[in-house]
Amino acid sequence: xxxxxxxxxxxxxxxxxYNREGxxxxxxxKDHNPTVWFADNGERLGxxxxxxxxxxSCDVSRDSTRLITGSADQTAKLWDVQTGTPYFTxxxxxxxxxxxxxxxxxxxxxxxxxxxxxxxxxHIKQIARDPDDQTGESVLILKxxxxxxNRAVWGPLNKTVVSAGEDSVVRIWxxxxxxxxxxxxxxxxxxRAITSLSKSTDSSHFLTGSLDKSAKLWDTRTLTLxxxxxxxxxxxxxxxxxxxxxxxxxxxxxxxxxxxxxxxAGKFEAKFYHKILQEEIGGVKGHFGPINAxxxxxxxxxxxxxxxxxxxxxxxxxxxxxxxxI
Numbered sequence: 001x002x003x004x005x006x007x008x009x010x011x012x013x014x015x016x017x018y019n020r021e022g023x024x025x026x027x028x029x030k031d032h033n034p035t036v037w038f039a040d041n042g043e044r045l046g047x048x049x050x051x052x053x054x055x056x057s058c059d060v061s062r063d064s065t066r067l068i069t070g071s072a073d074q075t076a077k078l079w080d081v082q083t084g085t086p087y088f089t090x091x092x093x094x095x096x097x098x099x100x101x102x103x104x105x106x107x108x109x110x111x112x113x114x115x116x117x118x119x120x121x122x123h124i125k126q127i128a129r130d131p132d133d134q135t136g137e138s139v140l141i142l143k144x145x146x147x148x149x150n151r152a153v154w155g156p157l158n159k160t161v162v163s164a165g166e167d168s169v170v171r172i173w174x175x176x177x178x179x180x181x182x183x184x185x186x187x188x189x190x191x192r193a194i195t196s197l198s199k200s201t202d203s204s205h206f207l208t209g210s211l212d213k214s215a216k217l218w219d220t221r222t223l224t225l226x227x228x229x230x231x232x233x234x235x236x237x238x239x240x241x242x243x244x245x246x247x248x249x250x251x252x253x254x255x256x257x258x259x260x261x262x263x264x265a266g267k268f269e270a271k272f273y274h275k276i277l278q279e280e281i282g283g284v285k286g287h288f289g290p291i292n293a294x295x296x297x298x299x300x301x302x303x304x305x306x307x308x309x310x311x312x313x314x315x316x317x318x319x320x321x322x323x324x325x326i
Contacts, residue, residue: 001315001316003313004041004315005042005314006311006314008027008037008044008047008312009027009029009033010031011029012029012307012309012310013027013292013312014029014055014057015055015056016312017057017058017059017060017295018296019064020060020298022039022297022298022299023039023040024038024039024045024064024081025037026067028057028069029310032052032054032073033047034048034051034055034067034069034079036067036081037314039314050079050086051071051073051075052073054071055071056070056096056097056098057069057098058070058099059099060081061081061101062104062105063105064081065080065081066078066105067079068127070096070110071095072096074094074095074096076092076096076110077089080131088131090110090125090136092112093112094118095112095113097112097148098151100152100153100154101127102158103154103157103158104158105127107125107158107175108127109153110122110125111149113148113149114147119143119146120147120149120165121142122143122149122163123138123140124138124175125138125139140175142173144171145169146167147165147166147167149164149165150164150196151163151165151197153197154175154203156203158175160173160175160181161175162197162206162220164194164197164208165193167193168190169183169189170223182222183223184223189216190210190212192210192234193210195237195251196209196236196237198294204221206218207247210234210235213232213233213235215231215238215247216229217275229249229273231251233251233252235249235250235251236250236251236252236291236293237249237250237291237293237305237306238294239294239303241296242296242298242300245274245275246272246274246281247273248294248296249273250269250271250293251290251291268285268288268290268291269283269284269285269287270284270291270303282324284305284315286305286313287313288309290307291308292306301316301317302316302317303317
């Protein structure tokens with residue numbers, strides 16, 4: 001499996017997202033410029049210029065016409081995917097972290113970090129069909145979790161919002177009333193900050209990765225813990241195959257800790273686990289630093305990883321990957 005190396009960012013990668021067809025890959029990094037690539041050959045298509053801070057996450061609308069990005073410059077921006085022009089900016093009082101379009105693209109959930117005495121918050125925004133009608137008003141603002149919320153995504157049928165972050169608790173909120181419906185158990189749950197969260201294709205379950213060196217699979221409706229995947233290093237990024245029962249974890253020690261120890265101890269590889277059996281089935285090496293972002297192509301035939309080293313690595317699976325016998 002020869003990876004395609006995509007060099008377009010000057011700083012560490014933070015997030016990767018494929019569009020629904022799987023022909024485009026959007027990457028976010030700390031260098032302020034989200035970038036879009038062709039997902040088959042890794043050719044760089046263009047850059048979205050307008051943010052003045054690290055861009056932490058992005059999402060693309062179902063029809064691939066609009067992109068939303070959340071940045072440390074205290075804004076979230078809506079972009080025209082094709083032209084690269086930002087047509088609306090949501091302004092906040094603190095850095096924005098996570099963005100996610102609802103099914104149907106009429107709503108978006110945006111999280112903001114704790115900042116200068118302000119608590120972290122989850123904002124639900126209306127997304128207008130016509131760019132000229134777009135306003136910045138929030139439909140709902142949820143507060144409650146202590147510490148930073150690293151990811152917030154929509155649950156099934158947009159009825160709920162699932163959030164997770166520094167306080168290591170997964171929470172499910174009612175997206176209409178803002179009521180906290182359920183939160184993860186202290187016994188079952190993560191012991192340290194949750195860094196990442198990835199939904200299954202049908203939203204029935206989702207995966208969380210944490211600095212406690214594990215990833216956990218949860219039922220989206222009941223928040224029942226289904227499986228736990230244990231690894232020997234902090235997990236920064238997680239993703240699931242839409243085709244096979246495979247879970248991919250990426251991470252590594254913090255970049256600051258790596259230099260002081262043996263360089264191999266960082267172990268910067270994407271590790272594949274069997275979703276049901278919870279066993280490690282393989283790994284893909286290549287990054288020169290922790291992996292911060294992972295994404296699976298919706299067709300299940302390729303995946304990409306983004307690292308602290310500023311590279312995106314695009315991996316197309318060999319045919320024998322699909323016939324691995326467990």
